[in-house]
Amino acid sequence: MTERRTSMFDLTGRIAVVTGARRGIGLAMAGALAEAGADVIGVSAHLEESGSEVEGLVRAAGRDFTARQVDLGSRDAVYRLAADLRDLGPIDILVNNGGTIARAPAAQHPDEMWDDVIAVNVSSQFVLSREVGREMITRGRGKVIFTASLLSFQGGINVPGYAASKSAVAGLTKALANEWAPHGVNVNAIAPGYIATDNTRALRADTARSQSILERIPAGRWGRADDLAGATVFLASTASDYVNGITLPVDGGWLAR
Numbered sequence: 001m002t003e004r005r006t007s008m009f010d011l012t013g014r015i016a017v018v019t020g021a022r023r024g025i026g027l028a029m030a031g032a033l034a035e036a037g038a039d040v041i042g043v044s045a046h047l048e049e050s051g052s053e054v055e056g057l058v059r060a061a062g063r064d065f066t067a068r069q070v071d072l073g074s075r076d077a078v079y080r081l082a083a084d085l086r087d088l089g090p091i092d093i094l095v096n097n098g099g100t101i102a103r104a105p106a107a108q109h110p111d112e113m114w115d116d117v118i119a120v121n122v123s124s125q126f127v128l129s130r131e132v133g134r135e136m137i138t139r140g141r142g143k144v145i146f147t148a149s150l151l152s153f154q155g156g157i158n159v160p161g162y163a164a165s166k167s168a169v170a171g172l173t174k175a176l177a178n179e180w181a182p183h184g185v186n187v188n189a190i191a192p193g194y195i196a197t198d199n200t201r202a203l204r205a206d207t208a209r210s211q212s213i214l215e216r217i218p219a220g221r222w223g224r225a226d227d228l229a230g231a232t233v234f235l236a237s238t239a240s241d242y243v244n245g246i247t248l249p250v251d252g253g254w255l256a257r
């Protein structure tokens with residue numbers, strides 16, 4: 001029996017998969033989905049089997065939590081995860097947030113950096129979306145959310161693999177939306193701005209670079225992971241049923257400047 005929903009943002013009875021859930025943006029996304037009523041399957045390369053921060057957040061919201069430790073850079077591991085999710089499902093919400101970044105000038109950017117970033121940020125996300133999305137199509141409903149980036153719109157500096165991968169994420173979002181929207185599956189992306197996470201630690205430690213970034217952000221501050229919560233719940237809920245193929249910036253106004 002389907003549970004009655006009292007709000008278009010209510011996710012009660014839904015099962016959400018969040019990759020990269022151990023910390024930062026993924027941690028905030030998982031917590032927000034749980035607070036909206038979803039049970040959460042957290043995925044991360046170093047996620048503890050029990051006692052993790054994300055598990056604590058989800059259980060504090062009164063929802064079930066399942067941990068899966070997966071190296072998204074391994075194609076075999078991603079296929080094993082997809083098979084595992086078929087047993088844990090049906091999956092209603094897939095948040096492709098897990099990612100990596102490697103910094104080196106393009107002229108010195110080694111193949112290994114490029115290959116690792118593309119494998120984690122693009123290939124694994126396509127494979128997982130395809131495997132989970134196929135079952136969503138069969139059921140006639142589902143939500144797929146990618147974590148894009150400001151570098152889905154811009155080129156960045158010293159991160160050619162990352163910039164290419166996040167541009168690919170924006171393109172993949174559109175491509176899947178075109179095919180899956182007729183089947184009731186919404187595919188969208190969120191583009192976080194400059195968020196105070198481990199990925200931006202080097203930028204924040206560079207006083208001059210940090211100041212130049214802050215001067216361009218109309219909101220006047222670095223973002224917090226929790227700033228992504230509302231957009232995540234919106235794109236995971238029935239409130240976004242007619243939203244397809246967008247990359248939604250949550251950037252304090254960076255792109256408007």
